[in-house]
Amino acid sequence: MEKSFSHKLPGEHVYKGVLFFGYSPPGALDAVKDLQVREDDVFIVTYPKAGTTWLQEILWLIMHDGDFARATSTPVYLRSPFIEFKDDVLGEDGLDLANKIDSPRVLKTHLQHSFMPMETNKKNCKIVVLFRNPKDVCTSYFHFYRSSSSFGQFKGTWPDFLDMFLAGHVDHGSWFDFTASWWQQRNRDNVYLMYYEHLKENTLAELEKLAQFVGKGQLSTDLLSHIAEHCSFGQMKTNPMTNHLDVYSINSHISPLLRKGEIGDWRTQFTVEQDEIFNRVYAEKLGHLDIPFQYRPTESIGHGH
Secondary structure, three states, rough: OOOOOOOOOOOOOEEEEEEEEEOHHHHHHHHHOOOOOOOEEEEEEOOOOOOOOHHHHHHHHHHHOOHHHHOOOOOOHOOOOOHHHHHHOOOOOHHHHHHOOOOOOEEOOOOOOOOHHHHHHHOOEEEEEEOOOOHHHHHHHHHHHHHHHHHOOOOOOOOHHHHHHOOOOOOOOOHHHHHEEEEEEEEOOEEEEEEEHHHHOOOHHHHHHHHHOOOOOOHHHHHHHHHHHOOOOOHHHHHOOOOOOOOOOOOOOOOOOOOOOOOOOHHHHHOOHHHHHHHHHHHHHHHHHHHOEEEEEEHHHOOOO
């Protein structure tokens, strides 16, 4: 039996079985399917709160050969549009922005594979998928729900949110469905799967591999080091072009968009019982896939990998 939840998202609707807030209206989701994809497009695909803004900034700088002048003068959400997002108050229409910007485009989405532009299956565009361990995603999403009016001033408790997350009753739907949909695409030539935790712990090595994948293998180690430094959590948190402190809907006093950026912060949030419940649901839904998620910093595991 479907559980019912009292919290309502502004303009919420169910599109092809997936819950969305009003900022991804049905018309925008329909239009995404018909987006004219360019051969040199790079799509960043993440579930919400998996390190999206961080990867947007990194990839935009890699694709634009370290153009720090633009990166420090234009907000990341204008340089790297969120394709299924439409906010009439901000006048921010992701598809409209995407159609206007010059190549190479770095386009952001939180969509499951089946919702993607149809041409991504035909064109030689690049798709970079960033996975993060789901307990940290869930913890971070809870704080984002609390702080952003886009989600309707969530006043529920952590146990309430955890129930919603496990049931897929959150904006952009089930993390489990999203993850399964992209895991199945991981061996395509134009799809590159990354892990937040690896990016955090081995930033430069991960940037070098990413640059190779997107056809920017010629970038120097010095430049990639500069990008890594510019995109460090501390820098991004204080950079007005990436921290979204100018976005009216986010109350950073409750919780800023870039909150902690840590590996394993879930352990401050989950009780032992909640952890066991989460593990059971995970095993039932995705256990058979053997995705190598990392739930703690490497140094606390006692071995690198």
